[in-house]
Amino acid sequence: MRKKSFLVFILLTFVLEGAIAGYFLFRSRDVKQDTVAVNDCVKVIEENFGSSDKYLTTLTYSLIDTDGNLLYKNAEDISTSVNEAVKNNDTILDVKQGDTVVGKVLFHNDVQERIEKNQRVIAVTILIVSVVQAVLIISYVLYLKKTIVKPFDELSGFAERVAGGNLDIPLPMDRKHTFGAFTEAFDIMRSEIRKSRAAEKEANDAKKEMVAKLSHDIKTPVASIKSASEFGYELAKEEKVKERFNLINFKADELTVLVDNLFQSSVHDAAEIAVSPRENDSESVIEAIRHADYMRRAGEFTIPECKVFTDKLRLQQAFDNVFINSYKYADTKIEVDAKLEGGYLKVSIRDFGSGVSDEEVAVLKEKYKRGKNSEGKDGAGIGLYLASYFLKEMDGDILITNEEPGLSVLFLIRTV
Numbered sequence: 001m002r003k004k005s006f007l008v009f010i011l012l013t014f015v016l017e018g019a020i021a022g023y024f025l026f027r028s029r030d031v032k033q034d035t036v037a038v039n040d041c042v043k044v045i046e047e048n049f050g051s052s053d054k055y056l057t058t059l060t061y062s063l064i065d066t067d068g069n070l071l072y073k074n075a076e077d078i079s080t081s082v083n084e085a086v087k088n089n090d091t092i093l094d095v096k097q098g099d100t101v102v103g104k105v106l107f108h109n110d111v112q113e114r115i116e117k118n119q120r121v122i123a124v125t126i127l128i129v130s131v132v133q134a135v136l137i138i139s140y141v142l143y144l145k146k147t148i149v150k151p152f153d154e155l156s157g158f159a160e161r162v163a164g165g166n167l168d169i170p171l172p173m174d175r176k177h178t179f180g181a182f183t184e185a186f187d188i189m190r191s192e193i194r195k196s197r198a199a200e201k202e203a204n205d206a207k208k209e210m211v212a213k214l215s216h217d218i219k220t221p222v223a224s225i226k227s228a229s230e231f232g233y234e235l236a237k238e239e240k241v242k243e244r245f246n247l248i249n250f251k252a253d254e255l256t257v258l259v260d261n262l263f264q265s266s267v268h269d270a271a272e273i274a275v276s277p278r279e280n281d282s283e284s285v286i287e288a289i290r291h292a293d294y295m296r297r298a299g300e301f302t303i304p305e306c307k308v309f310t311d312k313l314r315l316q317q318a319f320d321n322v323f324i325n326s327y328k329y330a331d332t333k334i335e336v337d338a339k340l341e342g343g344y345l346k347v348s349i350r351d352f353g354s355g356v357s358d359e360e361v362a363v364l365k366e367k368y369k370r371g372k373n374s375e376g377k378d379g380a381g382i383g384l385y386l387a388s389y390f391l392k393e394m395d396g397d398i399l400i401t402n403e404e405p406g407l408s409v410l411f412l413i414r415t416v
Contacts, residue, residue: 010137055072061107061108078090093105298335303345329353330406
């Protein structure tokens with residue numbers, strides 16, 4: 001309501017300014033000598049010629065005789081000769097006695113003076129009104145700054161604090177300014193986000209507690225499995241059976257380490273999982289592949305001798321994830337091929353299943369992304385994501401491509 005009053009008042013000052021200027025301009029256009037008064041004055045002078053005390057003095061004029069001598073004037077600084085009167089654009093009329101011209105009346109031309117006076121009035125009026133307008137406009141700008149700009153700046157600062165995670169400082173509310181309702185809505189949003197964060201933290205704390213209990217409970221049967229596998233290994237007679245018990249023992253050790261990481265990998269982002277690469281022999285890559293391929297789908301393969309920059313445990317997890325995916329989704333033989341190229345040991349793991357679409361290949365390394373062939377099969381969609389993360393932490397990567405037929409996962413393992 002206040003803003004409308006300001007605008008209406010400013011508009012009225014413009015209208016008033018125009019009206020006053022128009023009035024005085026109109027008056028200036030109509031400024032001219034009063035012909036009737038001039039004629040009356042000449043008549044009076046003719047009737048009383050020679051008696052200056054009886055001349056009419058409402059008009060400004062001077063009286064001269066036929067020789068140009070000044071007989072009378074009723075004001076200073078007016079024309080006293082015909083030449084001056086002509087220069088000043090005065091009105092010159094004859095004074096007669098009967099048919100004889102006895103003199104001339106020089107009526108002072110004050111039209112220009114009156115026009116200039118009107119112009120001064122117009123200028124002063126415009127100046128006063130302009131000052132009033134300037135004051136009003138400045139007041140309006142200050143009003144807008146107080147009621148719109150300042151609250152908007154406060155909203156911007158509040159949004160930055162919320163975006164930065166600061167949900168404790170409330171936003172001051174003032175219903176008098178334009179953003180009053182918005183500030184209330186924003187502060188309600190802050191309160192709701194704060195409640196949501198608190199609920200999320202509570203849920204995460206409960207999840208942490210559950211995972212901690214679960215990891216503790218898992219350790220006991222894993223220890224029993226390890227003990228039983230060691231006992232079975234000692235009792236086994238055949239080398240093939242011993243190899244199986246040794247694999248069980250190895251997987252039990254690996255599972256123990258993974259259980260220790262369960263809390264970190266489940267509750268926090270995978271980027272917080274520690275990867276500690278160091279120099280290892282390429283023989284460790286062969287061991288990791290053989291341990292991952294517990295169904296022996298890969299057959300015989302060779303790995304060039306070299307030194308690699310790896311974290312044995314994380315590399316083992318990466319190969320485990322790839323082989324498990326192949327077992328689950330392709331269920332075919334697996335082909336392993338390796339070569340040294342461009343500072344990397346490149347190990348290709350290929351199955352001969354139906355593969356995935358080209359569009360899906362592009363997103364398989366993203367978290368929680370799975371192909372259409374995963375429908376009806378267990379999984380969370382983080383196996384290839386973790387494999388990619390682990391290899392990148394070892395200065396390598398994995399590349400996924402479609403084959404004819406099947407799917408290929410190429411491990412780029414940095415050499416030293």
